[in-house]
Amino acid sequence: MTRIAFIRHGVTAWNKAKRAQGSSNIPLDTDGHFQAEKLAERLRNENLSWDIIFTSDLIRAKQTAEAIQNKFSPIQFQTDSRIREVSGGQIEGTTLEERITKWGNNWRELNLGMETNDSVLRRGFSFLEEITQKHKGENMIVVSHGSFIKRLLRSLLPDSDMKESLGNCSLTILRKKETVWELELHNCTRHLARDNEIAK
Numbered sequence: 001m002t003r004i005a006f007i008r009h010g011v012t013a014w015n016k017a018k019r020a021q022g023s024s025n026i027p028l029d030t031d032g033h034f035q036a037e038k039l040a041e042r043l044r045n046e047n048l049s050w051d052i053i054f055t056s057d058l059i060r061a062k063q064t065a066e067a068i069q070n071k072f073s074p075i076q077f078q079t080d081s082r083i084r085e086v087s088g089g090q091i092e093g094t095t096l097e098e099r100i101t102k103w104g105n106n107w108r109e110l111n112l113g114m115e116t117n118d119s120v121l122r123r124g125f126s127f128l129e130e131i132t133q134k135h136k137g138e139n140m141i142v143v144s145h146g147s148f149i150k151r152l153l154r155s156l157l158p159d160s161d162m163k164e165s166l167g168n169c170s171l172t173i174l175r176k177k178e179t180v181w182e183l184e185l186h187n188c189t190r191h192l193a194r195d196n197e198i199a200k
Helices: 030-045 059-072 096-103 117-134 146-156
Strands: 002-008 052-055 076-079 139-144 171-177 180-188
Touching: 002 059, 002 117, 002 146, 030 059, 030 171, 052 059, 059 076, 059 139, 117 146, 146 171
Parallel strands: 002 139, 052 076, 052 139
Antiparallel strands: 002 171, 171 180
Protein backbone atom coordinates (compact mmCIF):
# COMPACT_ATOMS: atom_id res chain seq x y z
CA MET A 1 0.00 0.00 0.00
CA THR A 2 1.23 3.47 -0.92
CA ARG A 3 0.40 6.36 1.40
CA ILE A 4 0.64 10.10 0.70
CA ALA A 5 0.30 12.82 3.34
CA PHE A 6 -0.75 16.09 1.69
CA ILE A 7 0.17 19.12 3.79
CA ARG A 8 -0.82 22.70 3.15
CA HIS A 9 1.96 25.12 4.09
CA GLY A 10 1.87 27.20 7.28
CA VAL A 11 0.20 30.57 7.46
CA THR A 12 1.62 33.73 5.87
CA ALA A 13 0.94 37.45 6.20
CA TRP A 14 -0.96 37.31 2.91
CA ASN A 15 -3.13 34.47 4.19
CA LYS A 16 -4.11 36.62 7.17
CA ALA A 17 -4.83 39.60 4.92
CA LYS A 18 -6.86 37.33 2.58
CA ARG A 19 -4.65 38.22 -0.38
CA ALA A 20 -4.44 35.79 -3.29
CA GLN A 21 -0.95 34.28 -3.24
CA GLY A 22 -0.82 31.96 -6.21
CA SER A 23 2.75 31.71 -7.48
CA SER A 24 3.90 34.78 -5.53
CA ASN A 25 6.81 33.75 -3.32
CA ILE A 26 5.55 34.76 0.12
CA PRO A 27 7.36 33.34 3.20
CA LEU A 28 5.82 31.98 6.39
CA ASP A 29 5.25 34.48 9.17
CA THR A 30 6.03 33.75 12.83
CA ASP A 31 2.77 31.86 13.32
CA GLY A 32 3.43 29.87 10.16
CA HIS A 33 6.79 28.70 11.48
CA PHE A 34 5.11 27.74 14.77
CA GLN A 35 2.48 25.73 12.89
CA ALA A 36 5.14 23.92 10.87
CA GLU A 37 6.98 22.95 14.06
CA LYS A 38 3.79 21.63 15.68
CA LEU A 39 2.97 19.56 12.61
CA ALA A 40 6.52 18.20 12.46
CA GLU A 41 6.26 17.14 16.10
CA ARG A 42 2.97 15.38 15.43
CA LEU A 43 4.36 13.47 12.47
CA ARG A 44 7.42 12.43 14.46
CA ASN A 45 5.39 11.26 17.45
CA GLU A 46 2.77 9.27 15.55
CA ASN A 47 3.37 5.59 14.95
CA LEU A 48 4.02 5.88 11.21
CA SER A 49 7.32 6.10 9.37
CA TRP A 50 7.87 8.39 6.39
CA ASP A 51 10.25 7.65 3.53
CA ILE A 52 10.50 10.88 1.52
CA ILE A 53 9.35 14.51 1.50
CA PHE A 54 8.33 16.34 -1.66
CA THR A 55 7.73 20.08 -1.56
CA SER A 56 6.61 22.86 -3.84
CA ASP A 57 9.41 25.20 -4.87
CA LEU A 58 7.65 28.20 -3.33
CA ILE A 59 9.28 29.37 -0.11
CA ARG A 60 6.25 29.02 2.18
CA ALA A 61 5.99 25.33 1.31
CA LYS A 62 9.75 24.76 1.47
CA GLN A 63 9.97 26.34 4.93
CA THR A 64 7.16 24.06 6.12
CA ALA A 65 8.84 21.01 4.59
CA GLU A 66 12.20 21.92 6.12
CA ALA A 67 10.65 21.99 9.60
CA ILE A 68 9.43 18.44 9.01
CA GLN A 69 12.75 17.33 7.52
CA ASN A 70 14.56 18.53 10.65
CA LYS A 71 12.50 16.11 12.76
CA PHE A 72 13.19 13.16 10.46
CA SER A 73 16.79 13.75 9.39
CA PRO A 74 18.14 12.01 7.47
CA ILE A 75 15.23 11.70 5.04
CA GLN A 76 15.06 12.20 1.29
CA PHE A 77 13.90 15.71 0.37
CA GLN A 78 12.94 16.81 -3.14
CA THR A 79 11.60 20.08 -4.56
CA ASP A 80 9.14 19.92 -7.47
CA SER A 81 7.60 22.90 -9.26
CA ARG A 82 4.67 20.79 -10.45
CA ILE A 83 3.09 20.98 -7.01
CA ARG A 84 3.24 24.75 -6.61
CA GLU A 85 0.05 26.73 -6.06
CA VAL A 86 -2.44 27.51 -8.80
CA SER A 87 -1.21 30.63 -10.58
CA GLY A 88 -3.50 33.60 -10.00
CA GLY A 89 -2.27 35.80 -12.83
CA GLN A 90 -3.26 39.42 -12.30
CA ILE A 91 -5.24 38.75 -9.11
CA GLU A 92 -2.17 37.78 -7.07
CA GLY A 93 -1.62 40.15 -4.17
CA THR A 94 -5.23 41.38 -4.17
CA THR A 95 -8.13 40.88 -1.77
CA LEU A 96 -11.64 40.04 -2.92
CA GLU A 97 -12.74 43.61 -2.28
CA GLU A 98 -9.87 44.97 -4.37
CA ARG A 99 -10.72 42.62 -7.22
CA ILE A 100 -14.35 43.70 -7.24
CA THR A 101 -13.33 47.37 -7.16
CA LYS A 102 -10.87 46.91 -10.04
CA TRP A 103 -12.68 44.45 -12.31
CA GLY A 104 -16.26 44.24 -11.04
CA ASN A 105 -18.31 41.41 -9.57
CA ASN A 106 -17.73 39.21 -12.62
CA TRP A 107 -13.95 39.27 -12.29
CA ARG A 108 -13.85 35.45 -12.30
CA GLU A 109 -15.21 35.46 -15.84
CA LEU A 110 -12.50 37.77 -17.17
CA ASN A 111 -9.21 36.72 -18.75
CA LEU A 112 -6.86 37.79 -15.97
CA GLY A 113 -4.20 35.17 -16.62
CA MET A 114 -5.37 32.69 -13.98
CA GLU A 115 -4.25 29.10 -14.47
CA THR A 116 -6.90 26.74 -15.79
CA ASN A 117 -8.09 23.70 -13.89
CA ASP A 118 -6.91 21.47 -16.74
CA SER A 119 -3.39 22.87 -16.41
CA VAL A 120 -3.38 22.30 -12.64
CA LEU A 121 -4.58 18.70 -12.94
CA ARG A 122 -2.18 17.96 -15.79
CA ARG A 123 0.88 18.84 -13.73
CA GLY A 124 -0.61 17.36 -10.58
CA PHE A 125 -1.27 13.97 -12.12
CA SER A 126 2.09 13.98 -13.86
CA PHE A 127 3.68 14.37 -10.43
CA LEU A 128 1.48 11.73 -8.78
CA GLU A 129 2.05 9.17 -11.52
CA GLU A 130 5.80 9.61 -11.27
CA ILE A 131 6.11 9.36 -7.49
CA THR A 132 3.69 6.44 -7.11
CA GLN A 133 5.67 4.48 -9.69
CA LYS A 134 9.08 5.30 -8.23
CA HIS A 135 8.03 4.94 -4.59
CA LYS A 136 5.38 2.23 -4.70
CA GLY A 137 4.58 0.90 -1.24
CA GLU A 138 6.25 3.83 0.53
CA ASN A 139 4.90 6.56 2.78
CA MET A 140 5.38 10.00 1.24
CA ILE A 141 4.88 13.55 2.48
CA VAL A 142 3.83 16.18 -0.08
CA VAL A 143 3.96 19.80 1.10
CA SER A 144 1.97 22.00 -1.22
CA HIS A 145 -0.83 24.59 -1.33
CA GLY A 146 -4.52 24.78 -0.51
CA SER A 147 -6.11 25.27 -3.91
CA PHE A 148 -3.73 22.86 -5.63
CA ILE A 149 -4.34 20.06 -3.11
CA LYS A 150 -8.10 20.63 -3.07
CA ARG A 151 -8.38 20.36 -6.85
CA LEU A 152 -6.28 17.20 -6.89
CA LEU A 153 -8.36 15.60 -4.14
CA ARG A 154 -11.62 16.40 -5.91
CA SER A 155 -10.36 14.70 -9.04
CA LEU A 156 -8.94 11.67 -7.21
CA LEU A 157 -12.00 11.23 -5.00
CA PRO A 158 -14.97 12.62 -6.96
CA ASP A 159 -17.53 10.97 -4.64
CA SER A 160 -16.11 12.50 -1.47
CA ASP A 161 -17.66 15.58 0.11
CA MET A 162 -14.68 17.90 0.51
CA LYS A 163 -16.09 21.40 0.05
CA GLU A 164 -14.25 23.12 2.88
CA SER A 165 -10.99 24.94 2.31
CA LEU A 166 -7.88 23.28 3.71
CA GLY A 167 -6.46 24.84 6.85
CA ASN A 168 -2.89 26.08 7.00
CA CYS A 169 -0.60 23.21 8.06
CA SER A 170 -3.51 20.78 7.78
CA LEU A 171 -2.85 17.09 7.26
CA THR A 172 -4.71 15.02 4.67
CA ILE A 173 -3.73 11.40 4.10
CA LEU A 174 -4.56 9.22 1.09
CA ARG A 175 -3.70 5.58 0.68
CA LYS A 176 -3.60 3.71 -2.61
CA LYS A 177 -4.49 0.04 -2.81
CA GLU A 178 -3.80 -1.32 -6.27
CA THR A 179 -5.40 1.40 -8.44
CA VAL A 180 -7.91 2.74 -5.90
CA TRP A 181 -7.34 5.85 -3.77
CA GLU A 182 -8.92 6.00 -0.31
CA LEU A 183 -9.19 8.94 2.08
CA GLU A 184 -7.67 8.12 5.46
CA LEU A 185 -7.65 11.60 7.01
CA HIS A 186 -8.91 14.95 5.74
CA ASN A 187 -7.95 18.50 6.70
CA CYS A 188 -6.85 17.58 10.21
CA THR A 189 -5.38 20.39 12.33
CA ARG A 190 -5.67 18.92 15.84
CA HIS A 191 -1.91 19.45 16.28
CA LEU A 192 -2.61 23.19 16.21
CA ALA A 193 -5.23 23.15 18.99
CA ARG A 194 -4.37 25.68 21.70
CA ASP A 195 -6.08 26.58 24.98
CA ASN A 196 -8.58 23.75 24.68
CA GLU A 197 -9.84 25.01 21.34
CA ILE A 198 -11.40 22.29 19.24
CA ALA A 199 -9.52 21.64 16.01
CA LYS A 200 -10.31 19.16 13.30
